[in-house]
Amino acid sequence: MIRFAVLQLSGCAGCEVSLLNAGAWLDRYRLVYMPLVISAYDVPEVDILLVSGGIRTDEDLYNLRRAVGRSRQVVAVGTCAISGGVANLGNRDDVRELFLSQAERLHVPRLLPRCQPIDAVTHVDRYLPGCPPTPELFMAVLFDDPNFKPGKSVCQECGRAKSKEMRPERLAGSQQGSISPDICLINQGYLCIGSSTRGGCRAICTIAGHPCVGCRGPSDAFIEKESEAWFVSIQRVFASLTDIPAAEIDAALRSPQLALFLFQFSDYAGGGSPRPKEKVL
Amino acid sequence: MATLTFPLSRIEGHARVVIEVHGGEVVSASFQAMEMRGFGYFVQGTPAEQMPVIVPRICGVCSTAHHVAAVKALEDAYGITPPPLARKIRELLLLGQLIQNQATSLFIFTMPDRLNVDSIFSLSEEEAAGAVQHGIPIRALQVRKTGTDLITLAGGQFIHPIKAVIGGVSSGIPAEAAETMRNRLVEALPVACDLFSYYWETSLALRERIGTWGDDAPACYIASTGDIHPNYDSDSLHVQAPDGTIHDRFSARNFRDYLSYQETEYSYAGQTSYRGEVLRANSLARINMTCIMATPRADQFLARFQKMYGQPAHAILLFDLCRGIELVYALERAIEILAEPLDGEVTLVPHEPRDGEGYGLVEAPRGPLIHHYTIEKGLISQAEFIIPTVHNMLAIERALRVAANRYITPELVNLELERAVGRVVRAFDPCIACATH
Numbered sequence: 001m002i003r004f005a006v007l008q009l010s011g012c013a014g015c016e017v018s019l020l021n022a023g024a025w026l027d028r029y030r031l032v033y034m035p036l037v038i039s040a041y042d043v044p045e046v047d048i049l050l051v052s053g054g055i056r057t058d059e060d061l062y063n064l065r066r067a068v069g070r071s072r073q074v075v076a077v078g079t080c081a082i083s084g085g086v087a088n089l090g091n092r093d094d095v096r097e098l099f100l101s102q103a104e105r106l107h108v109p110r111l112l113p114r115c116q117p118i119d120a121v122t123h124v125d126r127y128l129p130g131c132p133p134t135p136e137l138f139m140a141v142l143f144d145d146p147n148f149k150p151g152k153s154v155c156q157e158c159g160r161a162k163s164k165e166m167r168p169e170r171l172a173g174s175q176q177g178s179i180s181p182d183i184c185l186i187n188q189g190y191l192c193i194g195s196s197t198r199g200g201c202r203a204i205c206t207i208a209g210h211p212c213v214g215c216r217g218p219s220d221a222f223i224e225k226e227s228e229a230w231f232v233s234i235q236r237v238f239a240s241l242t243d244i245p246a247a248e249i250d251a252a253l254r255s256p257q258l259a260l261f262l263f264q265f266s267d268y269a270g271g272g273s274p275r276p277k278e279k280v281l
Numbered sequence: 282m283a284t285l286t287f288p289l290s291r292i293e294g295h296a297r298v299v300i301e302v303h304g305g306e307v308v309s310a311s312f313q314a315m316e317m318r319g320f321g322y323f324v325q326g327t328p329a330e331q332m333p334v335i336v337p338r339i340c341g342v343c344s345t346a347h348h349v350a351a352v353k354a355l356e357d358a359y360g361i362t363p364p365p366l367a368r369k370i371r372e373l374l375l376l377g378q379l380i381q382n383q384a385t386s387l388f389i390f391t392m393p394d395r396l397n398v399d400s401i402f403s404l405s406e407e408e409a410a411g412a413v414q415h416g417i418p419i420r421a422l423q424v425r426k427t428g429t430d431l432i433t434l435a436g437g438q439f440i441h442p443i444k445a446v447i448g449g450v451s452s453g454i455p456a457e458a459a460e461t462m463r464n465r466l467v468e469a470l471p472v473a474c475d476l477f478s479y480y481w482e483t484s485l486a487l488r489e490r491i492g493t494w495g496d497d498a499p500a501c502y503i504a505s506t507g508d509i510h511p512n513y514d515s516d517s518l519h520v521q522a523p524d525g526t527i528h529d530r531f532s533a534r535n536f537r538d539y540l541s542y543q544e545t546e547y548s549y550a551g552q553t554s555y556r557g558e559v560l561r562a563n564s565l566a567r568i569n570m571t572c573i574m575a576t577p578r579a580d581q582f583l584a585r586f587q588k589m590y591g592q593p594a595h596a597i598l599l600f601d602l603c604r605g606i607e608l609v610y611a612l613e614r615a616i617e618i619l620a621e622p623l624d625g626e627v628t629l630v631p632h633e634p635r636d637g638e639g640y641g642l643v644e645a646p647r648g649p650l651i652h653h654y655t656i657e658k659g660l661i662s663q664a665e666f667i668i669p670t671v672h673n674m675l676a677i678e679r680a681l682r683v684a685a686n687r688y689i690t691p692e693l694v695n696l697e698l699e700r701a702v703g704r705v706v707r708a709f710d711p712c713i714a715c716a717t718h
Binding site for chain 1: 288289290291292293294295313314315316317318319320322323324325326327328330331333334335338339340341342344355381385389390393399400401402418419422423425426429433437438439440441443444446447448451452544545546547548549629634703714
């Protein structure tokens with residue numbers, strides 16, 4: 001039986017909760033380490049190591065390095081392991097100074113200067129982005145399922161109709177007003193970046209009426225490029241569907257909730273090389 | 282001086298217990314939260330309306346509570362009240378979270394302590410005999426998944442919901458979808474009741490073996506719930522004295538007049554006290570303040586509980602039994618709500634953003650959660666997260682000292698101590714991601 005382990009670094013345990021919802025591994029794989037549900041204090045030799053969370057403390061770093069040495073395959077799971085996720089917002093210089101000077105404690109693991117993705121310190125065989133990845137995605141990566149066919153983008157999986165006539169002139173706040181059920185959220189003035197975000201999540205958020213914030217990261221069209229290529233391209237998407245001024249969109253694209261997406265561009269967080277698309281599910 | 286360090290598992294997040302012993306005497310017992318991401322710092326400057334998307338990421342276990350608390354804090358700041366249907370759908374969201382959480386805590390986190398195994402997922406064949414006989418792993422996952430599915434239905438996304446918005450919820454629930462969900466819950470209810478009954482039996486056996494339900498002094502309790510039956514959308518917090526009388530009621534806005542907060546050098550999480558007293562939050566606090574659950578199966582369990590342990594009850598391991606009562610309640614209550622029309626009426630009122638201050642209060646599975654935001658020029662200038670686990674920190678440490686004194690004597694350290702530490706901590710079901718945020 002294939003043995004797998006889940007190492008949680010600094011994160012929210014949402015990935016682990018999602019994995020628990022994907023119960024079908026229960027009779028096929030043997031889970032040998034996952035402190036959330038198992039009392040085991042050290043990662044044993046395993047076939048697959050799933051790592052969630054970013055590297056925030058010196059202990060995260062130590063645990064990661066040790067676990068990787070005992071694993072045949074390393075999978076970075078969730079937005080935090082791939083980019084630091086929302087915690088990456090703490091890397092902004094002003095916040096970081098304030099944070100490190102006030103939050104550090106004497107007798108517990110030390111906070112590192114920056115929150116880092118795991119591939120900053122170790123090799124990664126596969127990436128499974130998502131905040132968190134859906135149970136279906138977990139199953140697809142664990143079983144390397146050839147029948148799993150994600151859409152190219154969230155947009156492709158969403159199914160809302162685009163309109164040439166409905167051209168908003170201003171961005172709507174993401175919490176403003178009600179949402180028409182079947183029409184593209186961009187046509188309704190929302191900053192939805194589903195057109196550039198990897199498919200595979202089945203567009204749950206946009207179908208439910210919330211603009212995509214891109215937690216699955218850049219689609220194959222962008223993942224091997226730098227963030228600038230995306231900034232240019234997303235402007236084109238909005239220009240074709242809206243009359244919203246480019247400057248307004250540009251400012252909104254840099255807003256904190258899009259950290260889930262933007263930090264997955266290796267250059268945006270400052271460093272690293274782009275992830276090859278064949279490694280990313 | 283000897284220092285005993287116990288890494289913790291089967292709780293959310295990274296924490297450890299450190300007990301210092303000198304000459305056979307317990308000098309101190311500390312509960313140390315060992316992670317920190319800095320939400321209170323890095324959300325500064327965030328457009329206020331983005332908070333309901335960002336803050337669920339504080340914790341993937343308690344995400345729904347953070348999502349709703351964020352929306353309520355902004356509604357408070359903007360001076361608007363959501364329509365009744367929206368409140369009902371938010372109640373479903375919180376019930377979904379309660380189902381998911383209590384099922385996880387009972388059957389995944391603490392059941393192994395009853396069965397004397399490391400996990401319900403990694404049982405040796407011998408160990409598995411008892412558990413498999415009761416189908417625990419599969420049935421536990423089935424029950425908790427109905428909670429997640431309810432969150433998905435009412436909240437859009439399955440871990441970090443998106444459908445609660447300022448002024449209400451973004452849409453109702455169509456009758457057909459409600460009916461499908463309702464049927465699943467109806468199927469899960471007897472499964473949950475069976476598992477809980479078995480859990481109760483194994484708890485009695487555990488009590489027999491260790492000779493205690495967790496001896497500790499009585500405490501004050503804090504919760505935000507109804508006076509008669511559960512209400513997780515109450516607008517005030519209640520503190521109950523050890524004798525069961527309600528001492529204080531206050532709104533989220535006034536919490537500083539009653540609760541004091543301090544930080545320590547040994548943990549990334551602080552500690553709350555109530556007028557200098559040790560506080561307890563979570564399931565036992567709510568059940569101690571509840572007369573009836575107002576749903577049939579849950580009331581049977583509650584009556585049995587009150588008959589056996591009185592009201593208020595104070596023993597630590599009773600937190601776990603209270604979680605079971607709440608699990609059954611949440612399933613039954615969700616079944617009731619899903620039979621009502623949840624579509625067609627208004628789910629959203631318009632709002633005008635404005636600067637100011639807002640407080641959002643939610644009774645999360647672990648106790649009362651408050652989000653407090655200050656908004657300047659549409660941006661968050663200050664954010665405070667008042668976390669239920671933090672209310673329990675002093676109570677956890679006090680209970681750990683009691684356990685340490687029980688198992689440490691001048692002659693020896695009884696190895697049962699390690700298991701006792703785990704049981705004490707898990708009874709409070711702490712969430713470290715939330716506590717440190």
